[in-house]
Amino acid sequence: MNKQFTASVYIINDQKILLIKHPKLQKWLPPGGHVENNETPVEAARREVREETGLEIELISQENIWVNYWNANSFERPYLCLLEEIPPYKDQPAHQHMDFIYVANLISAKSSSPSESLIYQWFDQKGLDLLEPDVDIFKETLQVLQHLLATFCSIPKKLVSN
Secondary structure, eight states: OOEEEEEEEEEEETTEEEEEEOTTTOSEEOSEEEOOTTOOHHHHHHHHHHHHHOOEEEEOOOOSOOOBOSSOBOOOOOSEEEEEEEOOBTTBOOEEEEEEEEEEEEEESOOOOOSSOOOEEEEOHHHHHTSOBTTTBOHHHHHHHHHHHHHHSOOOOOOOOO
8 A cells, every 4th residue: 555644733823723515525634635745744744734724833843852963953843643544535545644633823913825725714612613523523533632732732532432
């Protein structure tokens, strides 16, 4: 099975998390996309957010140790990594995404014009409660959102059924 590297970013601001309406899947997902040749997952994460939302972000660092030498340098570590099963679509066969998932703070509410015209929206717990799992949003996305809201936004964690 073909495996592709991707990067996704959950952006937090004012106890809300930004999601985009994925045009092909018609589900709410974090901004993200494929890691391009000669690009790190961190660079892909920042680029995808800029392209899809026009927003500038600061990744939340979760390092226990930071290395900075001539021959080795640390870069931001993902908050979560997922192996995602992607079904066939048009001429593309089924494949897997190895998704590096980051968490970020919004630097500026003023955005530049995104290069992609996607719908995006800020969600709090009440907004997420209105979404139907596996119809409006994937269950695993909802599970991650519940964890992030509880961890970063001081909102009580709501249990998500499997």
